[in-house]
Amino acid sequence: xxxxxxxxxxxxxxxxxxxWFRNGAPLPEANRFKPNFEFGxxxxxxxxxxxxxxxxxxxxxxxxxxxxxxxxxxxxxGKPNLEFKPQAPGSTVENxxxxxxxxxxxxxxxxxxxxxxxxxxxxxxxxxxxxNIGIDEGQYCRFExxxxxxxxxxxxxxxxxxxxxxxxxxxxxxxxESGYAAxxxxxxLPDDTGEYTxxxxxxxxxxxxxxKLACQGLKHVITDSQIPQGVLISDIxxxxxxxxxxxxxxxxQPRQKQAPQFTxxxxxxxxxxxxxxxxxxxxxxNPRARVLWYINGNQAIHGHRYKLTYDGIYYLTITHxxxxxxxxxxxxxxxxxxxxxxxxxxxxxxxxxxxxxxLKSTELKSVDEVRQREIQWKKETLGTLGDAFEKAPRPTxxxxxxxxxxxxxxxxxxxxxxxxxxxxxxxxxxxEKLSYVEREQKQFGGMELEPVSLxxxxxxxxxxxxxxxxxxxxxxxxxxxxxxxxKRFASPPPEWVDPKLDGxxxxxxxxxxxxxxVPARDQVKFRAxxxxxxxxxxxxxxxxxxxxxxxxxxxxxxxxxxKEKIIPAKDQVQMKQKFQPKKVEQFDATKIESEPLKETPExxxx
Numbered sequence: 001x002x003x004x005x006x007x008x009x010x011x012x013x014x015x016x017x018x019x020w021f022r023n024g025a026p027l028p029e030a031n032r033f034k035p036n037f038e039f040g041x042x043x044x045x046x047x048x049x050x051x052x053x054x055x056x057x058x059x060x061x062x063x064x065x066x067x068x069x070x071x072x073x074x075x076x077x078g079k080p081n082l083e084f085k086p087q088a089p090g091s092t093v094e095n096x097x098x099x100x101x102x103x104x105x106x107x108x109x110x111x112x113x114x115x116x117x118x119x120x121x122x123x124x125x126x127x128x129x130x131x132n133i134g135i136d137e138g139q140y141c142r143f144e145x146x147x148x149x150x151x152x153x154x155x156x157x158x159x160x161x162x163x164x165x166x167x168x169x170x171x172x173x174x175x176x177e178s179g180y181a182a183x184x185x186x187x188x189l190p191d192d193t194g195e196y197t198x199x200x201x202x203x204x205x206x207x208x209x210x211x212k213l214a215c216q217g218l219k220h221v222i223t224d225s226q227i228p229q230g231v232l233i234s235d236i237x238x239x240x241x242x243x244x245x246x247x248x249x250x251x252x253q254p255r256q257k258q259a260p261q262f263t264x265x266x267x268x269x270x271x272x273x274x275x276x277x278x279x280x281x282x283x284x285x286n287p288r289a290r291v292l293w294y295i296n297g298n299q300a301i302h303g304h305r306y307k308l309t310y311d312g313i314y315y316l317t318i319t320h321x322x323x324x325x326x327x328x329x330x331x332x333x334x335x336x337x338x339x340x341x342x343x344x345x346x347x348x349x350x351x352x353x354x355x356x357x358x359l360k361s362t363e364l365k366s367v368d369e370v371r372q373r374e375i376q377w378k379k380e381t382l383g384t385l386g387d388a389f390e391k392a393p394r395p396t397x398x399x400x401x402x403x404x405x406x407x408x409x410x411x412x413x414x415x416x417x418x419x420x421x422x423x424x425x426x427x428x429x430x431x432e433k434l435s436y437v438e439r440e441q442k443q444f445g446g447m448e449l450e451p452v453s454l455x456x457x458x459x460x461x462x463x464x465x466x467x468x469x470x471x472x473x474x475x476x477x478x479x480x481x482x483x484x485x486x487k488r489f490a491s492p493p494p495e496w497v498d499p500k501l502d503g504x505x506x507x508x509x510x511x512x513x514x515x516x517x518v519p520a521r522d523q524v525k526f527r528a529x530x531x532x533x534x535x536x537x538x539x540x541x542x543x544x545x546x547x548x549x550x551x552x553x554x555x556x557x558x559x560x561x562x563k564e565k566i567i568p569a570k571d572q573v574q575m576k577q578k579f580q581p582k583k584v585e586q587f588d589a590t591k592i593e594s595e596p597l598k599e600t601p602e603x604x605x606x
């Protein structure tokens with residue numbers, strides 16, 4: 001929240017001072033307070049106001065002629081410290097209908113007046129009544145209602161069955177969302193029959209509504225006959241138990257061909273724009289029929305917007321219905337025996353949005369009208385401030401410069417001596433001397449250069465001179481003759497050269513005889529030795545134990561070996577104590593024994 005005070009003061013008064021006071025005390029310096037004073041226009045902006053900023057604000061303007069002041073009063077209404085309204089998008093009353101369509105398709109009775117207001121003390125109120133329900137065992141049912149105020153943080157909704165609280169759990173589930181309350185029963189049992197009550201409570205009151213549920217139980221013991229149709233009990237007794245069971249010898253009867261027929265036809269559907277729409281049908285026939293869907297004469301093909309599925313029943317789902325989809329939906333079932341057609345209608349209602357509003361037709365405006373509109377917009381924006389600016393004298397550049405100089409005079413950077421040096425007038429001789437340099441000088445005789453005529457030549461690339469070697473004619477020399485030295489060793493000719501032919505022909509020799517293989521045992525010859533007689537051999541007399549024992553020395557027992565003594569490690573080495581510790585009592589004074597230091601010889605440097 002921003003507040004602004006504005007006042008007018010004299011323009012171009014350098015001695016004018018402006019001060020702001022709140023409740024008689026100077027306005028504290030804070031980031032929230034922005035005072036401004038430009039060209040006689042004084043403002044004070046409060047960037048964001050708090051309730052403690054309430055009070056009287058005074059503006060004091062002072063100069064050497066006197067003092068003026070003006071006051072004003074400001075009142076700031078405080079906001080609640082806690083925000084109870086939901087801040088999530090889509091939780092406002094404007095989007096309530098779109099939000100509740102995910103829970104129910106019934107008419108929405110809630111309005112903007114039913115929204116929660118912390119300043120209004122209003123008790124709960126049910127906008128719709130509960131409906132009595134009758135179902136069979138195992139079916140699903142729901143009790144639903146609409147309660148105001150919407151989004152009340154203190155609102156509590158409880159459900160009772162026959163004046164006893166409903167145990168919420170696996171089968172019973174409750175819902176409370178934006179003024180919508182519901183109790184879901186996933187599968188009903190006969191014990192669930194009774195009267196159900198919805199009680200809404202808040203700090204300002206209580207309200208309740210009731211409805212009844214009737215659940216019919218199913219048969220748990222089957223009492224109907226399970227004998228196939230056309231079979232008598234007498235036939236079973238006569239034929240025995242074999243007639244009750246299926247026999248493998250029975251031949252499967254061929255199924256007759258049949259044209260397609262609709263057992264479930266598509267139903268008329270009404271949806272809102274951009275909501276899904278689904279059509280379903282069931283077909284019997286032999287062979288199996290093919291189902292085609294048409295929307296206003298155009299075939300629906302499985303894709304992004306149209307979903308064609310089959311699980312025993314044929315479905316056509318339009319994910320986002322458009323206005324162009326409204327019309328006739330046709331389902332055609334075909335097989336070899338024929339075809340059949342079923343149709344339904346689709347109504348698509350336009351969503352309540354900006355398209356429902358009537359837009360103003362555009363009008364082209366001239367340049368003068370646009371200019372006049374801009375001027376009018378400036379007047380409305382500035383208000384009385386615009387008239388004050390128009391009546392105030394217009395500042396000019398010289399006046400502004402004069403005001404700036406009176407506040408802080410400008411000191412020139414150049415001295416007077418330097419300025420006079422560059423601004424003093426020049427003599428005529430000074431300019432004549434300058435023009436003398438620029439005029440053409442006279443040429444004296446004898447200093448002229450003789451004209452030289454040059455011949456036209458050809459520009460060639462410079463090539464350095466090449467150094468040529470002097471040619472020398474060499475004389476041919478005969479190769480030296482080989483002189484045979486008689487003393488030189490001559491190697492004998494090889495064996496395969498015939499000495500008669502002086503090495504001119506190869507002599508072929510006879511093949512060598514094959515080598516005879518001799519075993520290893522025949523390669524070594526052993527010398528035969530004659531055996532010696534028994535008398536010449538070693539002595540082979542028998543050993544006489546008794547006689548030999550007498551020759552042996554008796555074993556003598558030695559002295560007994562002493563056992564090694566085990567000495568502890570602390571006794572193996574004896575440590576000599578250099579100082580004997582003295583016993584000192586608790587209160588004895590400590591004495592330090594000192595000895596004179598040894599004399600150290602003087603170190604003499606060489």
